[in-house]
Structures are given as structure tokens and as C-alpha cells.
Amino acid sequence: MKRICIRVLRKKGEPVRRALLEMDLLDNSLRICTDGESLCLPLVREPHENELWEIPGEFELSGYDFEPQKEQLKLEDFLGRVPHFEVIGDIALIEDDVPEPEKVAEAIMKVKNNVRTVLAALGPVEGEFRTRRFRKIAGEDKTSTIHREYGCRYYIDLEKAYFTPRLATERSRILAQVREGQTVVDMFAGVGPYSIMIAKKSPDIRVIAVDKNPDAVEFLRRNIELNSVSNVEAIEGDANREAERFSGLADHVIMNLPHNAHEFLDAAMRLCAPEAIIHYYGITPEDDLFGSSLELIGQAAGRAGRIIEVSDTRIVRSYAPHQLNVCIEVKVI
Numbered sequence: 247m248k249r250i251c252i253r254v255l256r257k258k259g260e261p262v263r264r265a266l267l268e269m270d271l272l273d274n275s276l277r278i279c280t281d282g283e284s285l286c287l288p289l290v291r292e293p294h295e296n297e298l299w300e301i302p303g304e305f306e307l308s309g310y311d312f313e314p315q316k317e318q319l320k321l322e323d324f325l326g327r328v329p330h331f332e333v334i335g336d337i338a339l340i341e342d343d344v345p346e347p348e349k350v351a352e353a354i355m356k357v358k359n360n361v362r363t364v365l366a367a368l369g370p371v372e373g374e375f376r377t378r379r380f381r382k383i384a385g386e387d388k389t390s391t392i393h394r395e396y397g398c399r400y401y402i403d404l405e406k407a408y409f410t411p412r413l414a415t416e417r418s419r420i421l422a423q424v425r426e427g428q429t430v431v432d433m434f435a436g437v438g439p440y441s442i443m444i445a446k447k448s449p450d451i452r453v454i455a456v457d458k459n460p461d462a463v464e465f466l467r468r469n470i471e472l473n474s475v476s477n478v479e480a481i482e483g484d485a486n487r488e489a490e491r492f493s494g495l496a497d498h499v500i501m502n503l504p505h506n507a508h509e510f511l512d513a514a515m516r517l518c519a520p521e522a523i524i525h526y527y528g529i530t531p532e533d534d535l536f537g538s539s540l541e542l543i544g545q546a547a548g549r550a551g552r553i554i555e556v557s558d559t560r561i562v563r564s565y566a567p568h569q570l571n572v573c574i575e576v577k578v579i
């Protein structure tokens with residue numbers, strides 16, 4: 247099976263293999279091969295530019311025709327089905343209503359070499375700080391970990407602050423729109439996944455990251471250090487109030503508080519420099535994906551004496567039956 251791979255000198259292969267495993271980039275369904283002096287490590291996808299910096303030593307990206315693994319352990323072999331779960335750092339999350347959670351957890355730990363803990367969510371994300379409670383099903387008793395995403399690392403405590411890996415692609419899409427010299431205000435920054443990834447793109451980008459949850463901001467500050475970025479200002483506070491200080495400065499305003507973002511639209515408008523882009527996230531019903539939200543954004547623009555041009559509307563992911571997580575992007579003139 248032809249696949250993109252990392253080619254590295256055999257004697258330098260092990261640290262590279264470990265790094266790829268941690269980044270969830272190594273394709274475990276294929277056999278690692280030797281080709282002369284080199285080791286070819288199969289990848290699940292093309293690495294992001296930031297991820298390439300995380301791979302130690304010298305290597306090259308190339309292609310190779312791989313053999314499948316002979317005796318690859320699969321969840322189906324243990325369970326007869328593939329349960330829904332996600333992995334954050336070395337923690338796997340399953341839903342609390344999964345049948346036979348202990349059996350599922352045991353199977354995940356056997357198949358996923360990097361998982362040390364399996365937690366079940368005790369309910370949905372809730373409250374002002376958008377946090378969840380968990381119970382441990384298997385492994386170490388912990389809710390904190392370090393998660394890697396597109397070459398950045400994040401300290402996270404899943405019970406203390408919001409984080410989801412499901413927005414990784416979305417974050418990289420916003421990243422592509424930010425240019426050197428611009429200022430970004432991340433109004434609901436959490437532990438910093440948008441802010442830090444954007445800041446890492448260039449030291450000439452200024453990022454102002456606000457969150458009301460003191461624990462999230464503590465993690466955000468640790469993550470700024472962990473990723474060695476010096477162009478993120480971490481601010482603990484209410485986004486409506488903090489926006490006053492940065493009037494007219496932002497070229498991009500990120501509003502990732504999907505249930506309540508509309509309550510912060512006047513502040514977002516105040517933040518906007520001419521031609522700034524607001525990236526507005528909402529949870530909307532499938533029969534009114536963008537219309538009502540666009541009306542609210544338009545009304546806020548009117549109150550601020552501004553005009554908007556819609557640059558993009560898209561579905562980010564499904565959220566609940568008949569409800570979708572959407573992103574609306576408008577240019578504020």
C-alpha cells in the first residue's frame with residue numbers, strides 16, 4: 247500500500263517513531279520497513295508544517311509501498327464493534343452510556359499504546375466555563391494530560407477547563423487566514439489552542455487571549471511557556487469588559503463560545519479594525535443554520551455604525567440531533 251512516510255537513518259529511528267506515535271501520526275496498520283540504511287515510517291496523513299518541527303533529528307518526507315501489519319490488534323477483535331471515543335493526550339474519553347464501559351476501556355488500553363487512562367464523561371459540557379465531570383474507568387486516576395496538535399503542546403485538565411480535539415481542523419483553517427503583522431483577539435481562549443497555534447505561525451502576529459475561567463487562564467499561561475511563544479497576552483476577565491481596552495485593534499476576532507457568542511457581538515464590533523474578520527461560532531438548528539445568526543451580527547454592526555460582508559458560512563460538525571456547530575465569517579467595514 248503506497249503511503250507518505252518519514253525516512254530516517256536506521257540508528258536514528260526510535261526517537262522519531264516515538265514522536266510520531268505521540269503525535270498520532272504513525273500508521274499502525276502498516277509495517278515499518280527498512281530500505282538500505284533507512285527506516286521508513288508510514289504516516290496516517292501529511293504532517294502539518296508545525297508538526298515537522300516536532301520530529302527530532304534529520305529525516306525526509308517520501309513515499310513507500312508498505313505491507314499491512316500481520317497481527318494488528320483491533321478493537322473489533324475484542325468487542326465485535328468499534329465504540330465511539332476520542333483521545334486527548336494519553337487519556338481516552340468514552341461516553342458514560344456506552345454499554346460495558348470497563349470492557350471497552352480495557353480494549354482501548356490494549357490497542358492504543360499511548361493511552362494511560364480511560365475516562366467516561368458523566369454529562370455534557372455545561373456552565374459558564376463549559377466544563378465536564380468524569381469518572382475513571384481504567385488506568386491512572388487523573389484528568390490532566392499534555393495534548394499535541396499541529397506541532398503545539400497543551401497542558402489540560404479536562405475537569406477544570408474546556409478542550410476538544412475535534413476542532414483541530416477548524417483551528418488550522420483559521421490559522422491559514424492570519425497574516426504577519428496582524429492582531430488577533432481570541433475572546434474565549436480557553437487553554438489557548440487557537441491563540442498559541444496562531445502565535446507560533448510568526449512572532450510578528452500579536453494575539454490577545456481572554457478567558458473568564460481562572461483555571462483555563464492558568465493553563466493558557468503554562469501553555470504559552472511550554473510552546474515558547476512570547477506574542478500572546480493572556481488575560482483573565484470577561485470578554486465584554488476586556489474588549490474596551492483593545493478598541494479598533496483586531497484584524498481577526500475569534501468568538502468560540504457557540505451557545506452565547508451573540509451576547510458579545512457589540513464588544514466584538516468594537517474590537518474590529520477596518521476590514522477585520524469576525525469568526526463567529528454558533529450552535530444552530532438544521533432548518534436555520536445561518537440566517538438568524540447573520541441577522542444578529544448585522545444588527546450589532548448597525549449599532550456600531552459598521553457594515554458587514556459575509557465571507558464564509560460553514561458547518562463545523564454536528565452537535566446534537568438536528569443541531570449543528572457552525573462558523574460564520576464576516577468582514578467588518
Ligand SMILES: C[S@@+](CC[C@H](N)C(=O)[O-])C[C@H]1O[C@@H](n2cnc3c(N)ncnc32)[C@H](O)[C@@H]1O
Binds near residue numbers: 376502503
Ligand atoms: C467553548 S470554550 C472554547 C475554548 C477555546 N477557544 C477552545 O477552542 O478550546 C469557551 C470558553 O469561553 C470562556 N468564557 C465563558 N464566558 C466568558 C466570558 N464572559 N468572557 C470570557 N471568556 C468566557 C469559558 O471559560 C471557556 O473557556
